[in-house]
Amino acid sequence: MSEANFSALLKGAQGEYEEKKSRFLSQSFCVRREEEVAEILAGLRKQHYDARHVCYAYILHGNPPVEKSSDDGEPAKTAGLPMLDLLRAASLRNTLITVVRYFGGTKLGTGGLVRAYTAAAKEALHASIAAEVFPAVQLSLNLDYGLYGKVARLAEDCCGTVLSLQFLAEVSLTLLFRQADSARFLTALTELSGGSVAPAKTETLFAVETDGKLCALSL
Template identity: 35%
Template sequence: MKNKPYKTLYEGGVGEIVEKKSRFIATVAKIENEEEALAFIAKMKKQYWDARHNCYAFVAGKNQELQRCSDDGEPNGTAGRPMLEVLLREDIHNIAVVVTRYFGGTLLGTGGLVRAYQKSVQEGLKNSIIIERMQGQSLEIHTDYNGIGKVQYILAQEEVPVIDTEYTDKVVVKLIVPGGKKEKLQEAVTEGTNGNAVYQWGEQVEFASIEGKIKIF
């Protein structure tokens, strides 16, 4: 996962569904390790102390090597595992979800419970902000006013995120180059500006696009 884009949580959310008068409340949170996950689960159990069940699932680690789930009193395999399967299917890293159930008086059956818990998690994810974090390298391209149009065109074609553009006697474009695009981009810009571009490569960074804006981690 180190050099590949991966999905993770930027901001957790809450989703709720009702099935045969039973309320299912999914609360989603970002976690980095088991300690943070267990603290989050304990917090949810305290908040929803009067609920019959507080089932949970979480995944953490670079390769999602840490995976835990609990049915919290529901029939074996009807809550925690199905919840975990949603997180793994969506391939989201470092995330925990607690689904709180207030029993409505009607049994849902094994299949009904599985569907309800999975649907709850999906609803919670819909109300969360999930981002794709990528590896890249910061770069400043210095060019003249004749070359900036071509540079902007190439950056748009290659889907390279621009952080800022400064206009003085020259034009300086600050950007993040995703891993694997470095050589191709430099070659294209050099050709497009007839060799009039100067490159200042910076540090390796991890970044994501959040609501149209680039955030560096």
């Protein structure tokens, strides 16, 4: 798993830009697979059957990331590539940006097209909600009741988020940490328990932070 942080959309949005009576309708989407991209594009082409162009760009998480764009009949590098450059600049992955153009009767030239598609894509991206994605560690623990309060405080001190909690014969809890914080927590946990408590399961994944809490992210 890559250690480099990046961003992903939590919620897509729409935008619109007009230039010399040509309308550019933009939209951003959170996507994880190329099949999702194909479905969205097919839906847009059906919805906007009378539009001149349906241009797009997307980046999917991977090592290396999957990057694709389309000018859909516009002059080369005037539509898809400018939108792809916006996604790259924002370090966005698992993100699709589309711009549907309704031709207004006046040609804009290559420079005008680049500006129009860029402006339209920015409208949607600026209205979207995105978050930084970072490497995280999910830990599952089984504790004696006498240790639970101390471990819960330790997890809070190490900026962990409780994902699940069960009070059975033992206390079972699942915690999520940023990668660096998990190492700090495990070291302190060993000292606190005298080495008697160790994670029953450890999983490395990606997460985002919203409202002060960590949330595992499916990529």
